[in-house]
Amino acid sequence: MEYKIKRLDMYTGYPLIAVLNKKDADLMDLYSLDRVRIKKGRKQINATLDTTNSDKFVKQGEVGMFSEGFQELGVKKGSKVHIYLEKKPKSVELIKKKLKGARLNYDEIHTIINDISRGLLNEIEITYFVAGSYINKLSFNETVALTKAMINTGEVIKFNKKIVVDKHCIGGVAGNRTTPIVVAILAAAGLTIPKTSSRSITSAAGTADTVEVFCKVDFPIKKLKQIVNKTNGCLAWGGALNLAPSDDRIIRVEHPLSMDPTGQLIASILSKKRSVSATHVLIDIPVGRGAKIEKMKDAIRLKKKFIEVSRKIGLKIKVFITQGSQPIGNGIGPMLEAREILYILKNSSYDNYHLMLKRKCLHIAGDILELTKKVKKCEGYHYAKGILESGAAYEKFKEIIKEQNGKLPNPDKMKLARYNVSFKANKSGRIAHIDNNMMNKIARIAGAPNDKEAGVYLYKHKKDIVKKGDKIFTLYSDNKKRLEYAKKEFSWEEGIEIKKNHHNHKAKMKIKKKK
Amino acid sequence: MEYKIKRLDMYTGYPLIAVLNKKDADLMDLYSLDRVRIKKGRKQINATLDTTNSDKFVKQGEVGMFSEGFQELGVKKGSKVHIYLEKKPKSVELIKKKLKGARLNYDEIHTIINDISRGLLNEIEITYFVAGSYINKLSFNETVALTKAMINTGEVIKFNKKIVVDKHCIGGVAGNRTTPIVVAILAAAGLTIPKTSSRSITSAAGTADTVEVFCKVDFPIKKLKQIVNKTNGCLAWGGALNLAPSDDRIIRVEHPLSMDPTGQLIASILSKKRSVSATHVLIDIPVGRGAKIEKMKDAIRLKKKFIEVSRKIGLKIKVFITQGSQPIGNGIGPMLEAREILYILKNSSYDNYHLMLKRKCLHIAGDILELTKKVKKCEGYHYAKGILESGAAYEKFKEIIKEQNGKLPNPDKMKLARYNVSFKANKSGRIAHIDNNMMNKIARIAGAPNDKEAGVYLYKHKKDIVKKGDKIFTLYSDNKKRLEYAKKEFSWEEGIEIKKNHHNHKAKMKIKKKK
Known part of the structure; x- marks a missing residue:
């Protein structure tokens, strides 16, 4: 009809x-x-x-x-x-097969991913696929199949270059916004880095959320190629590019429970690297208490899987296991992270903690420079440092942001959120732990990443000595109710551990006794 | 604002x-x-x-x-x-806990079920709960907790009777529409049976879908009590009663993949029995090739679970394991089943197969009569038979349908679907298997249960001897496209197995040789 x-x-x-x-x-x-x-x-x-x-x-x-x-x-x-x-698509039966614990072959996985890409499966069906992949796990062959299926069902952006580099951090660490700085350094070094990033899944911000503070991040492929051909790099949101259309639909149903099954994770990351024609890739796996991966053993297992799947799809890879037991950087949330990036790129005065984020960026950029043989072994870090400290990286960053229809603000004049509340140490001692999960959680409840200005600003970090009443962090939000909820959610027990300084403690005892 | x-x-x-x-x-x-x-x-x-x-x-x-x-x-x-x-409800975190393989306690399960009942969880979240319960299974304690939580979050209908009976078939067998007949017999015997049924989950019709051919099935509790007080029984759709509001929302997300995890199954069934104040319950578990439960071992395991959970919630129960390896009755689909019920209740002429459905109804009714001690052991079947064959059950059925605003048609004059296609034996031999899954599947594709007239009518059954070209079944639909899809879906290999009759085969061989 x-x-x-x-x-x-x-x-x-x-x-x-x-x-x-x-x-x-x-x-x-x-x-x-x-x-x-x-x-x-x-x-x-x-x-x-x-x-x-x-x-x-x-x-x-x-x-x-x-x-x-x-x-x-x-x-x-x-x-x-x-x-x-x-008719109901065949993939519905294949998803049930996976729930029952069966292993799927390439054709079966391709059928599912293709149907998701074409919008043929509803959210309930996609959710069952994610749940099956989460509980029954994806085997090595299934992961390779999923990666290939994601590449083959999406667009591939080609560049006329022998070497195209990319990087990815598996996330979970609050702050830790290395990508914009690494892209600026590598593009300034002459490498092609068509960086596409996702929005946050479980953290307070993804790179795309943060870069969006400065400029547009969604471009059609043609425009993205223009930006990269002109500046060597870009900082785009992958979701707008149809690179792996199934991936964003899968991520959408992962959201409500903050799910992220391993096989999906590897396929999601590597397929997007292949889709921008990357030849050399660095993967950053933060490990530690409160990170997405807490045990070194699991990080090593994941590292191996990344290397094995990469080999199967023809990618040169370096997997970098990093410290992830506390937030990296002071800002957590799009705007607070964006401001910090500018401080580092502009070589502004910064405290010791900024130095830690800066150093991590230099290690990543350096390793990629070495992986592509652009510089010799052991020279990457210093080569990258030269580019950053000379101001060349900042100039490159400004150029990329301009091409993406943005303009860099003065970081000192960036507007903060309407409401905030500060948390002060409830006892004196040494900071023993700052929990990424808790920090991400309260930043998200406060509104991040949708509310760009929401988030957490940390004044102190692990191993710092604090006195009772010292400001430890400030929570920002543009919504009073959200701020209140986030404030209620925070607990010192789960969030920030302050261990009494034994030396001070004993000293006090002595004083008391004397009285 | x-x-x-x-x-x-x-x-x-x-x-x-x-x-x-x-x-x-x-x-x-x-x-x-x-x-x-x-x-x-x-x-x-x-x-x-x-x-x-x-x-x-x-x-x-x-x-x-x-x-x-x-x-x-x-x-x-x-x-x-x-x-x-x-704020996001706490149950979201509890669902994730279940996905990770943890066991949940009563309070945790109550929180989830209560949030589902109140409409606080979205379909993606409920889907994760079902997937977790399906793959990681629900323990005995979790199943008891789920049952109690479902009772405690819904309405309970009270009757001023010491004995209230109920029955339930776990389904999977095509046709098999015993409930309306059993209710008619037991209500005629003076027992109170406030029967609430669900709509179909994985089969061509649920009892509610079939009864709806005759009359309304959704009533407010007050009206339902009036019907039961007047006639001793009713045949209502449970979903309209808010007995276990979470259950229907769970079933809705089970639909797309035809899911039905064991723990959910037991809780869903027993909670609804308790919610109508049932004291004595019979559960029918069909077992056999092509049934929901294929192995006797699994049926026995399920039987044990039913008995254990019933003990914990104070229900007297009889679990009846029945033959489920082929459709019971000739009609599959709401209208075709409804017509067959009338033939049996009216003691019309019927072939051997109808006798099988009739016998099953008498066994069920008889067992419930014995369970309540209304009649002595071994006398239930014949007592029930007397009620059915005397016409008392038909009169009772007519009375119930009338109270539910319906009227019984003449089964010989019931209108069939607009389109149909008949399947003829592709070889001579003996029918070795008729697959419930396949029969349900093609009836569903043809439009059942939403299209009341869609379904399958079987002329032959297991062990029948057929000749090539004999009509085996007719497929009905009110939609040409659906009929075409259903026709395409059917395959003799998976659906109906005809084994060559060795005797005939040898005889033919001899004739050939003689030539």
Whole structure:
């Protein structure tokens, strides 16, 4: 039957949804949650059906479509389309097979990923796939298959270069915003680094969230290639590029429970590197109490998997296991991190902690320089330091941000969030632990990463000696209620451990006794 | 802030969704997928937020709400409400704990079930809970906790009777529509049987779907009690009663993958029995090739679990393991099953196969009569037979259907589906297997249970001798496309196995040789 298309201006995400008047649905013997094919000339899309009893909402003879479907079908309001019943895709059975503990082969995984990419699976079905991959794990072969399937179902951006570099941190560490600095150094060194980043999954900010403080991060592929050809680098959001369209839909259902199964993690990362034609890649795995990976043993296992899967897909890789037992940098949250990046790139006065973030960036940039044989072994760090401290990296960064339609602010004048609350040490002693999970959690509750200005600013770090009443950190938010919730969520026991300084303690005891 | 409520007439299911104009959301610093509380005077509901850029859809100062939320809040169009940000419920963390393999205690399970009941969890979150319960299984204690939590978060219907009986079949067998007949017999015998049934999860029809062919099945509790007090029984859909509101939301996310984890299964069934104040319950577990449970060993394990959990919640139970390796009855699908029920209740002429369904009903009714000590051991079957064959059960059934606003048709004049296709034996021989899964599957693809008339009618059964070209079954649908899909889906290899009759085969060989 032919229907007039009506645009419903709402974001619903995937799968695409089409709404028919119940009377029409009955006539066609179609039901809510049925899958339908909508055809306009040669173009067609698949959607999930919903029905309405309200003639005001969608009247007989009309089909309501939400914004995404409208765009995908590329039709005008009022266009006529045909609607057909579609069968449930085969991937639904394959997902159940995985839940039952079976191993899937390449063809099976490709079928699932392809259906997700095409928007044929609903969120419930994708969630079962993630849950199956999380509890039953993905085998080595499944992980390789998933990686390849993600590459093969998305766009690949080609550069006319023999060497293209990339880096990735598996996250979990609060702050730790190395990417923008590393990109600036390597692009300044003449390497091609078309960096695409994701938005945050479980942390207070992803690189894309942070860079967005300065400039646009979503570009079509053509524009991205222009930026890279002009500046050697870019700092884009991968999700806008259709590189691995299934990945963002998978990440969307991982969000509510902050899930991140290992096989998905490796496939998600490596497929995106391959999709920007990267030849040399550095992976940063932070390890330690409160990081995403707490035990060195697990980090080494993950490192091995990265190396093995990379070999199978033809990537030269270096996996870097780093300290992840406390936040790196002072700022946690998009804006606070962005400000810190500028301080480092501008070689502004900074405290010891900034030095730690700066050093980590130099190690990463240095290792990539060595991996590509651009510089000799053991010389990468100092080569990178020269580029950063000469101001060349800052100039390169400014150039990239400008190409991405942004402008760098003066970090001293950046506007902070409307509301804040500071936390003061409840006893004197030595800071024994600062928990990444807790810091990310309260920053997220405070509004990060959607609220750019929300987050945490740390004044102190591990091993620092503090006195009772010293300001340890400030929590920022643009929303009073969120600030209140985040404040309630924080506990010293789980968040920041201050161990009594024995020396001081004994001294006090003596004084008391003397009295 | 205060908003004017706008009704969006669309069914979206739970969780409740509220839509704000993006500009308002930005002002309040609220984001898509945030949880909000909507307050009108003393009444308040929780909802998940969505945002729109279209002023036509929801303009500034308005909040769009879908039908369910509108009803729950009990407001009029144009009413003013307040909106507040809400925290993520604690159950989200507990679900993740279950995914990681932990055991949950009663309080934790109660928290999850209570949040599901109150519509606080979205479908992705509920899906993770089901997946965790499916792959990591629910322990005995968790199953008891889940059962109790489901009882305690829903309504309980009380009857002023010492004995209240109930029955349940765990399903998977196509056809097998014993419930309406058993209810008619037991109510005629003077037992109280307030039967609530679910709609189908994985089969072509649930009891509620089939009874709906004759009459209404959704009633408020007050009306249901009236029906039972008047007739001793009822045949209602449980979902309309709010007995275990979490259960239907769980079943909704089990649908797409036809999931049904054991612990959920036991809790779902026993909680509903307890919620109608049942004291004596019979559970029918069909076992065999192509049934939901294929191995006797698994059936016995499930039987034990049912008995143990029942003891913990104070239910007298009999678990009945039955033959489930082929469809029971000829009709598969709501209308075809309903017609067969009438034939049996009216003691119409029937072939041997109907006798099998009739016998099963008499065994079930008889066992319940014995369990309640209404009749002595070994006398139940014949007692039930007397009631059925005397016509008393039919009269009782007519009475119940009448109280449920329906009327019994003449089974010979019931209208069949518009389209059908018959399948003929592709060789001569003996029917060795008829697969329940395949029969349910093609009936579902043909439109069952939503399309009442869709389904399968079997002319032959296991052990029958057939000749090539004999009609084996007819597939019915009101939709040509669906019929075509269902037809394509059927394969003799997976669906119906015909083994060559050795005797005939040898005879033919001899004839050939003679020539």
